[in-house]
Amino acid sequence: DGPIVRVLGIGDVHCKPGRTHEPVMLAGRHAAATKPDRVIAIGDWASLDSCSFHPAKGSAKDSERPAFHEELAALEDSLGAFSSECPEDIPLDITLGNHEHRAWRMANADPRVAGDFPLRLEQAFARYRWKTHEYGKWLYRHGVGFVHVPLNAMGREYGGKNSENTIGNDATHSVVWGHDHRYRHKTV
Numbered sequence: 001d002g003p004i005v006r007v008l009g010i011g012d013v014h015c016k017p018g019r020t021h022e023p024v025m026l027a028g029r030h031a032a033a034t035k036p037d038r039v040i041a042i043g044d045w046a047s048l049d050s051c052s053f054h055p056a057k058g059s060a061k062d063s064e065r066p067a068f069h070e071e072l073a074a075l076e077d078s079l080g081a082f083s084s085e086c087p088e089d090i091p092l093d094i095t096l097g098n099h100e101h102r103a104w105r106m107a108n109a110d111p112r113v114a115g116d117f118p119l120r121l122e123q124a125f126a127r128y129r130w131k132t133h134e135y136g137k138w139l140y141r142h143g144v145g146f147v148h149v150p151l152n153a154m155g156r157e158y159g160g161k162n163s164e165n166t167i168g169n170d171a172t173h174s175v176v177w178g179h180d181h182r183y184r185h186k187t188v
Contacts, residue, residue, distance in 0.1 A: 005142045008036040011178030014099065016047040017066045017074045021081035028085025039090055040139065041130070042178040043097020043148025046075045051102035051117065053109075068103075072120060079128035092130045093139055097148035097179065098157070101135040145171070149179035164188065 008031050013024060031039055050068040055061035066074075086092075103117040125132050136155070138145045149157045150167050157179070158167050167175060168188025 002142065005038075006034070006036040007141065007144075008034070008039045009146070009176055010039065010041040010045075012044040012097070012181055013041070013078065014044055014047045015074050015078035016049065017070045019074070021078050024078050024082040025085050028082040031086045031090055035087070036090060038141065039086065039092050040141065040146050040176075041092075041094040042146055042176060043095050043135070044099040044178065045078065045094060045097075045125075046071060046100055046121070048099050048102040048121075051106040051114070053102075053105065068114070068117060072124060075121075076124050076127070079124065079130070083128045088129070092128075093133060093141075093146075094125060094130050095133045095137070095139050095147050096135040098135065104135070140173070144174045144176060146176045149177055150175065 008027070010024075010027055015021070015024070048068075048071055049065045050071050052065070055065065100121060103114070103121045106114040107117050122132050133139045135148065136151045138147050140146075150171075152158055152166075152170070159180075160166070163180070164184050164186050165188055167177070168186065171188075
């Protein structure tokens with residue numbers, strides 16, 4: 001019943017060193033052409049494989065990971081590519097995803113080495129006008145909840161083959177999320 005609000009949603013960019021920034025440049029051009037009321041990125045703009053706990057220490061996969069400073073530079077390049085095309089008067093929000101949350105997990109696991117990783121990540125987003133929102137926390141805009149991935153009552157990510165049914169059944173509002181890289185538009 002209220003005014004029409006247009007939001008450009010960007011999900012799961014997963015920028016990393018060596019990956020092209022063309023998709024985010026195109027998203028910035030789209031924002032310039034369509035003039036949405038705001039842009040909301042729903043997490044995992046950065047991949048942060050340097051902070052992943054998945055590869056075993058000393059394994060071949062572990063040795064192939066980029067360094068954090070290389071990933072931060074790739075993030076800055078990606079954010080710069082988007083900003084070079086997106087008008088400055090459009091508000092920008094990002095709900096941090098599980099890949100950005102890796103910086104917090106790494107900082108907790110090894111604070112002497114990685115204690116400033118979360119701050120450096122948030123500063124990179126801030127340099128390009130992005131307002132960050134904590135991983136797993138809802139960003140409400142005009143009655144819609146945006147989040148990278150909804151968390152259940154146990155604080156864990158909803159998952160499974162038909163997670164959208166459980167999320168929809170548990171929700172008290174419209175929901176936009178990313179995380180599993182699947183497009184779904186569903187009423188539950």
